[in-house]
Amino acid sequence: xxxxxxxxxxxxxxxxxxxxxxxxxxxxxxxxxxxxxxxxxxxxxxxxxxxxxxxxxxxxxxxxxxxxxxxxxxxxxxxxxxxxxxxxxxxxxxxxxxxxxxxxxxxxxxxxxxxxxxxxxxxxxxxxxxxxxxxxxxxxxxxxxxxxxxxxxxxxxxxxxxxxxxxxxxxxxxxxxxxxxxxxxxxxxxxxxxxxxxxxxxxxxxxxxxxxxxxxxxxxxxxxxxxxxxxxxxxxxxxxxxxxxxxxxxxxxxxxxxxxxxxxxxxxxxxxxxxxxxxxxxxxxxxxxxxxxxxxxxxxxxxxxxxxxxxxxxxxxxxxxxxxxxxxxxxxxxxxxxxxxxxxxxxxxxxxxxxxxxxxxxxxxxxxxxxxxxxxxxxxxxxxxxxxxxxxxxxxxxxxxxxxxxxxxxxxxxxxxxxxxxxxxxxxxxxxxxxxxxxxxxxxxxxxxxx
Amino acid sequence: xxxxxxxxxxxxxxxxxxxxxxxxxxxxxxxxxxxxxxxxxxxxxxxxxxxxxxxxxxxxxxxxxxxxxxxxxxxxxxxxxxxxxxxxxxxxxxxxxxxxxxxxxxxxxxxxxxxxxxxxxxxxxxxxxxxxxxxxxxxxxxxxxxxxxxxxxxxxxxxxxxxxxxxxxxxxxxxxxxxxxxxxxxxxxxxxxxxxxxxxxxxxxxxxxxxxxxxxxxxxxxxxxxxxxxxxxxxxxxxxxxxxxxxxxxxxxxxxxxxxxxxxxxxxxxxxxxxxxxxxxxxxxxxxxxxxxx
Numbered sequence: 001x002x003x004x005x006x007x008x009x010x011x012x013x014x015x016x017x018x019x020x021x022x023x024x025x026x027x028x029x030x031x032x033x034x035x036x037x038x039x040x041x042x043x044x045x046x047x048x049x050x051x052x053x054x055x056x057x058x059x060x061x062x063x064x065x066x067x068x069x070x071x072x073x074x075x076x077x078x079x080x081x082x083x084x085x086x087x088x089x090x091x092x093x094x095x096x097x098x099x100x101x102x103x104x105x106x107x108x109x110x111x112x113x114x115x116x117x118x119x120x121x122x123x124x125x126x127x128x129x130x131x132x133x134x135x136x137x138x139x140x141x142x143x144x145x146x147x148x149x150x151x152x153x154x155x156x157x158x159x160x161x162x163x164x165x166x167x168x169x170x171x172x173x174x175x176x177x178x179x180x181x182x183x184x185x186x187x188x189x190x191x192x193x194x195x196x197x198x199x200x201x202x203x204x205x206x207x208x209x210x211x212x213x214x215x216x217x218x219x220x221x222x223x224x225x226x227x228x229x230x231x232x233x234x235x236x237x238x239x240x241x242x243x244x245x246x247x248x249x250x251x252x253x254x255x256x257x258x259x260x261x262x263x264x265x266x267x268x269x270x271x272x273x274x275x276x277x278x279x280x281x282x283x284x285x286x287x288x289x290x291x292x293x294x295x296x297x298x299x300x301x302x303x304x305x306x307x308x309x310x311x312x313x314x315x316x317x318x319x320x321x322x323x324x325x326x327x328x329x330x331x332x333x334x335x336x337x338x339x340x341x342x343x344x345x346x347x348x349x350x351x352x353x354x355x356x357x358x359x360x361x362x363x364x365x366x367x368x369x370x371x372x373x374x375x376x377x378x379x380x381x382x383x384x385x386x387x388x389x390x391x392x393x394x395x396x397x398x399x400x401x402x403x404x405x406x407x408x409x410x411x412x413x414x415x416x417x418x419x420x421x422x423x424x425x426x427x428x429x430x431x432x433x434x435x436x437x438x439x440x441x442x443x444x445x446x447x448x449x450x451x
Numbered sequence: 452x453x454x455x456x457x458x459x460x461x462x463x464x465x466x467x468x469x470x471x472x473x474x475x476x477x478x479x480x481x482x483x484x485x486x487x488x489x490x491x492x493x494x495x496x497x498x499x500x501x502x503x504x505x506x507x508x509x510x511x512x513x514x515x516x517x518x519x520x521x522x523x524x525x526x527x528x529x530x531x532x533x534x535x536x537x538x539x540x541x542x543x544x545x546x547x548x549x550x551x552x553x554x555x556x557x558x559x560x561x562x563x564x565x566x567x568x569x570x571x572x573x574x575x576x577x578x579x580x581x582x583x584x585x586x587x588x589x590x591x592x593x594x595x596x597x598x599x600x601x602x603x604x605x606x607x608x609x610x611x612x613x614x615x616x617x618x619x620x621x622x623x624x625x626x627x628x629x630x631x632x633x634x635x636x637x638x639x640x641x642x643x644x645x646x647x648x649x650x651x652x653x654x655x656x657x658x659x660x661x662x663x664x665x666x667x668x669x670x671x672x673x674x675x676x677x678x679x680x681x682x683x684x685x686x687x688x689x690x691x692x693x694x695x696x697x698x699x700x701x702x703x704x705x706x707x708x709x710x711x712x713x714x715x716x717x718x719x720x721x722x723x724x725x726x727x728x729x730x731x732x733x734x735x736x737x738x739x740x741x742x743x744x745x
Contacts, residue, residue, distance in 0.1 A: 105691070109710035116496050133713060136497035219605060221693055279582035281694040282605025287584060412494075413712035424695040427607055442712075449492055449714065 064095045064351050069111055069121035070340075072101035076307055080371030088358050095351055104222070115139045115343070122352045126168050126341040128408045129415075131160055134341065140167040141344035141352075148357040156377040159336050170336030171359075172374040175320075175397025176230065177332075178301045179389075182315040184211060185298065192319040194327040196266065203275040206298050213275040215297035217283035218426045221419040226301045227270060228422070229333045229405050231263035231323040237403035238331035244409045250447050254436040264425070264432035266323045271426060280426055306373050306387060318392045332397050335404035336377065411446035414439050485719040495715035507720035518721070520696050521704045524611055528700065529679035531615050533672050540623050540671070544630035545656070558631070562624035569621070573688035576617045580604050604690055607697040614698055618685045622678070626671055633667030634660070669736060676732045680725055701725055 068085070072078055078101050085097035100121065102110055108127060114120050120139055134140045142165045143149050149157065152169060160168035185191070188209055193199040203213040218224050236243055236259035243259075246252035254260045270276065277283045277291060289305055291297040293312045300309075301321060309316050320332060342352045358364060362381055369376050370386040375394070384390050407415040421435040489507060493500035511518050547558055564572065579586050580603040588600035603613040637660055645655045661668075683702035686692060692699035692707070701721065709718035 109706070112496055112710060112713075116498075130496065130713065133494045133496040136499060138498075139496070219690070219693070221691065277583065279602040279605055282580070282582040282602035284577065284581075287581060290584075413714075416707065416711045420693065420695055423693050427605075427694060429607065429695065446712070449494070 061094050064348055066095060066097045066123065066348055066351055066355055067100065067121035068097055068123045068355075069100045069102070069107075069114075070125035070338075071104040071107040077101070077368075077371040080367050083367065084359060084364055087364065088355055091358070092354075095355075097355060105220075115345075118345075120343045120345065122343050122346050122348050123340055123355065124343065126160075126339050128160060128168070128339060129410055129412055131168055131339075131341070132162060135162050135167050138345050139341075139343055141342040141349050142167060143169060143342065143353075146353045146356070148353075148360050151360070151378050153377050153379075156336055160339060160341075168339045168341040170339050170377055172338040172369065172372055173334070173336045173377050173402075174303070174374045175332050175334035175393060175400065175402055176302065177318055177320045177393065177396055178214075178299045179292075179303060179305055179309060180299045180317045180319060181292070181295060182317040184295065185317065192317070193322055195325040196269075196322050197325055199322055200269065200273055200275075203270065203273050207274050212277050212291060212297040213299060214270070214277075215288040215292035215300045216270075216276040217280040217285075217288050218276075218423050219281055219283050220285040221423055223285050223288065224267065224422050224426070225405070225407065225419070227321075228263060228267050229407075230301075230321040231266035232260070232406050233333035233403040234323050234329055234331045235259040235262040235266070236406070238329070238401070241403070244406065247443060248409065248411055248447075250444075254439040254443065255433065260436055261432055263323070264435050267422070268425065268432055281423060303373050303389075303393070306389065310387070316389060318389045318396065320396050330400050332400040332402055333405070334397060334400075334402035337374065337405075337408075338372070411443055411450070413442040413446050417442035485722055488716050489719035489723050491716040492714075493716040493719075494713040495709060496713060500716065503716070507717045508724070510717065511720060511724065517696060517699060517704060518701075521699045521701045524699060525680055525682065525701050527611065528615060528682050529676055531619075532675040532679040532682075536619050536623055537626060537668070537671055537675060539619075540626035541630050541668075543623070544627045544634060545660075547627065548631060548634045558627075561627050564621045565624040567621070569684040570688060572621055573617070573685055576620075577604065577689050580613055580617075605694055607694060610690055610694060610697045614686050614689055617689065618682065621685065626675070629671050629674075630664070630667060633664045636667075637663050669739070673733050673736045676736065677729055680729055680732070 068081065070081070078099065081099040081101065085099055088097055089095065107125065108130075111121070111124050111126075112130065115124075115134065115137070126134065126140070131140060144166055149166065149169065153173075156170050156173070157166060159170050160166055180192075184206070188205055188211075190202050190205060193202055206213045214227070216223065216227060236257065239259050240246070240257070243252060243257065247254065247257075271280075277288060277297065288297070289300070289308070292300040292305055293308055293314065295314070303318070306316065322329065340356070342349055342356070346352075359368060360378065365376055365378075365381050366383060366386075369381065369383045373387070375383060375390075384394070407418075410418075417438045418435060421430065421438040424430045425432065425435055488500065490502060490504055491500040492503050492506075543561060547554055547561070551557075578584075582588060582600070582602040582605060585603075587603070591597060591600045601609055604610050641659050641663075642655060645659050650658065681702055682700050683706070686698050686700055687703055687706070690698045692703040702725075705718045705721045705725075708714045708721065
């Protein structure tokens with residue numbers, strides 16, 4: 001009898017624990033779904049909007065955990081996010097912000113899977129190409145009612161509009177250029193290039209003196225974009241600023257746009273001139289950065305290495321990267337980056353909005369911009385003290401029109417096709433036209449899926 | 452009597468039900484879900500899908516050249532896994548089954564890579580195989596074999612074999628352990644009888660050891676085929692399918708379709724095709740080894 005009772009008790013316990021776990025998963029999924037439906041409906045009717053939640057209701061006093069997810073720039077920005085979270089927690093002890101930063105390569109699959117699985121972060125970095133689907137799924141809140149939103153630059157406010165409403169915002173901006181080792185340039189009497197031909201001459205001089213010109217390679221297939229997009233700004237978007245709208249609506253093609261072929265040819269010309277690290281397909285980004293920091297490569301085509309370069313006491317210079325022979329070119333790759341969205345399907349839209357408001361306060365925002373080595377998207381935050389080069393950077397893009405990364409708005413799969421085929425081009429196994437052909441094929445498939 | 456039978460059933464189902472519930476919720480239900488989505492166009496995020504019947508399956512076989520490339524690579528991987536790795540594993544297992552000094556240390560050395568994390572081993576091997584700063588090419592150049600200092604992960608013709616080599620190093624220990632376990636089951640008196648009859652080592656292996664070992668060989672081959680068709684982590688971590696498409700495998704293609712291109716319906720269709728192929732391969736191998744069993 002005792003054995004029977006013990007057996008029944010044990011089996012009941014097992015069953016209850018299993019069902020309790022399932023119950024909480026199902027109910028949280030249902031809650032997320034109903035919250036999503038409710039938020040979407042509210043956004044349509046105007047009731048219970050983030051603005052209403054933020055202005056009429058105090059931040060709730062019940063313990064709240066906000067999850068913040070973003071790709072990482074390295075240890076430096078993780079520290080900055082953690083400090084911001086800790087400072088916010090001091091002001092709001094009931095709110096804990098948990099930061100989750102991921103390698104850029106893994107971030108895409110992680111954040112989408114978690115959002116779709118009902119375990120999405122409250123504030124998250126969003127790839128612009130995914131925003132449409134995220135809005136449809138109820139995972140991105142309308143930000144227009146947030147008090148801090150109107151303080152952003154007009155360009156930042158208009159950066160992610162879907163059906164007339166902003167569902168994400170960029171928290172950083174910059175003109176792009178390359179860092180260079182001033183000591184190497186001085187040693188070989190090299191000046192900053194103003195034209196593409198001058199850049200090729202610089203590469204030739206460096207090669208002759210056994211210095212790798214650019215810390216550029218192609219094993220990590222995303223890295224070559226940091227040559228290509230300098231070219232797309234000047235060859236594609238300067239001539240047709242509406243190109244992205246045309247390609248995404250199917251009224252233009254990559255192959256049929258002469259500027260794209262010119263841009264790919266810029267990459268090819270530098271490759272053929274030996275401007276990249278030898279055996280580029282076997283060399284990853286980490287090795288590229290290491291070569292620049294060790295003084296074995298003279299130029300680094302992005303600004304994130306600045307903090308590490310300062311640690312290594314490298315005498316750093318900054319220059320625009322010309323891809324045409326027009327020294328007076330008014331176009332530059334740059335613009336807004338690092339887009340954030342608030343998850344509308346979670347229950348913490350008001351708290352998330354308040355946290356972003358805190359993030360955008362002067363000193364806090366200054367720290368974030370300093371960690372990312374990029375620039376703010378609102379007035380009143382002076383970052384010129386972060387590094388002596390910041391003034392040079394801002395001067396370099398003054399008077400220029402900044403054009404963003406085309407990949408920000410490419411349809412799903414196009415960037416992937418481009419990067420894969422660029423590797424084939426790097427191996428000299430295809431022509432520049434083949435890269436554009438593959439991009440067109442991927443674009444056509446994506447348009448079909450959209451319909 | 453009847454009460455006792457009922458009690459038996461009650462106990463049986465009582466203990467098995469929690470496991471069944473977990474299996475259904477986290478195993479069977481997601482699999483059914485993926486079967487459903489394989490007949491749809493679904494981006495995996497918005498919750499909206501469109502029923503397209505067999506369009507995804509037709510596209511896979513007629514309008515996606517990368518699937519063919521990936522399948523070819525998986526076939527090469529399967530041949531290497533089933534044939535080369537298992538021959539090597541069996542060879543080392545036979546050696547390690549002998550009475551030699553320090554055999555436990557040798558067994559540990561072979562098994563150690565199996566328990567190292569894939570991320571750590573892939574990262575280290577990526578460095579070793581780096582064309583300019585890697586230790587392999589440095590070593591080759593230092594001993595006068597600089598002409599063999601290739602771009603191991605960047606050369607379109609070598610990249611797949613380089614990654615397969617890393618995978619062999621990582622996983623051969625597992626197959627060695629399985630073969631070792633099989634070798635322990637061979638009756639000692641049969642081997643002694645063969646010795647008395649004057650059989651050589653090779654003759655003993657062919658006529659006594661291998662036939663008795665056949666069920667183990669069958670199991671290892673099934674596991675190897677399974678692993679080859681599902682190969683993913685080493686490639687994903689070391690080359691991500693590159694350079695170009697030279698190391699793309701079915702699983703890396705599937706992940707790419709789902710998470711980079713937001714084509715969950717198509718990726719689900721691919722997953723089901725792989726599953727059916729795995730079932731057929733396992734069935735065929737099982738039949739083959741049963742026929743050859745002693």
